[in-house]
Amino acid sequence: MKIAAARCSTISSSSSGSVRSLSIPGGGSQSAGSCPCCPRPWRGIPVSSPSSRAARRPGCCRRSCCRSASARAGGRPLFLPETAGSGIFAPSRSPWGGGRKGLDVQATQIRQKDGIFYFVSYRAKELLARVRFISRFYGEHEQIPASHVARDDDIAQFISRIERTDRAFQRGLSRAKVRQLTNFYETAVTQPAIPGTILLYTSEKLTFRAGGDGVGSLSEPESKFLIIDGQHRLAALHFYMQERPNDAGTISVPCMVFDGRAEDFAAEMFVIINSTPTRINKSHLIDLYERVSWAAPDRKFAARLVERLYGEGDSPLRYRINRLGGRSQRDKWVLQAELFNELHRWVRGRWRSIQLAGGSTKEVPRYYAVVRDFLRAARTAFGDDAWGNDAFMVTKPVTIKALIRVCADLAREDTGPEEGREARWTQRFAPWTEMGAQFREEGFYERFPARGEVERVARVHRDLARAVKIEARKD
Secondary structure, eight states, X not given: OOOOGGGOOOOOOTTTOOOEEEEOTTSOEEEEEEOTTSSSEEEEOOOSSTTOOOOOOTTSOOSGGGOOGGGSGGGOOOOOOGGGGGTEEOOSBOTTOXXXXXXXXXXXXXXXXXXXXXXXXXXXXXXXXXXXOSSOEEOSSOEEOOOOOOTTOHHHHHHHHHHHHOGGGGGGGOHHHHHHHHHHHHHOSSSOSOOSOEEEEOSSOOOEEEEETTEEEEEOOSSOEEEEEOHHHHHHHHHHHHHOHHHHTTOEEEEEEEOGGGHHHHHHHHHHHHTSSSOOOTHHHHHTXXXXXXXXXXXXHHHHHHHHHHHOTTOTTTTTEEOTTOOOOSOOOXXXXXXXXXXXXXXXXXXXXXXXXXXXXXXXXXHHHHHHHHHHHHHHHHOTTTTTOTTBSTTSHHHHHHHHHHHHHHHHHOOOOSTTHHHHHHHHTTHHXXXXXXXXXXXXXXXXXXXXXXXXXXXXXXHHHHHTTOOOOOO
């Protein structure tokens, strides 16, 4: 095999950062280091023609990325992509197969309870080509226009609408802030220019192929990332890139990537981050779950239920829902997002009948009354010793979510009159009084073993429903 050693690209080892030269039968040398998407060592052989973009990985995974030179059409020598040294593996097709065109990146998968997101390091130029700006940013002699926001892009529409209407976000148009950051990039030599992570979001569900220890290959979205946090830093980086491309080209930017599985979190995180130190108008906090009302009326329905449960005087959850911008000092029992998800799960399954009954105007009050009466009856059944007591798990998120599911099951089979419903259900829930001891915080997770929060909610749901002879449904 012909070796063009002068063209050999090097890869830094993840453990020591060094690159060593290995001898090859027949002469020449090759680079050895850490595989970007698999923990095993790999060897890149340079190519005599830059048109051949492949990399050889002997003994790695035996897929397309590891085929030998003889398996390639025409038997051409292999090429080690120059981008591999920067942390981006850039074949014309994914090295893991699957036929998806585009780039794959090295990433670390991070799990926190049931949440999953990814850490990726991008070169400045590569990152700027992969993001879109919702705000318009100004430099000394040019500007970055705001990207067009599609009508069906719920998160982008939500962020764009707040930035257009709320004075708290007019600082997004600040020339001074961008100029200060650009100047900081120019003067930061020995200290990191961007030490904090940029938070990115895509509505697409990305594919992660693990190689070991949480490190692997992450597919990239077809569309550009939305910037949840870091628009000013990246805007300043854009202008710095225009002025000093060589210096900016050496900057790697740490990023956290959230995909379509974390839609609710992305919107809520945007509000949390951007509400400090400047406070956002409280009306936008309600919009957090009405942001897709024009596309999904069932979501708007569920959002209105959450709003009533938070604010109505006869609601057992009044001021107990953890909502952004809420001023109540009372201890909170459940996140707005978690309660919304459970109510939307119920509403979505009944949406056809809700529409036939008259839609949101008539049915929101009726559904609120059902949930209110159910929770009041449950409160009576569990008693004051368990309800609202931190030593018990009755008013913790896992049980509240399970109770909403039981409420949905009961509402399907008990279509009796509203008058006397709370008393009727209180009597039916009498067995829960005896179950109260099972919900003591001490030993709760042993009594309700599960592999995660999702499974534990389902288990508590089944046990509560079984005790009062209600059929627990999975939908």
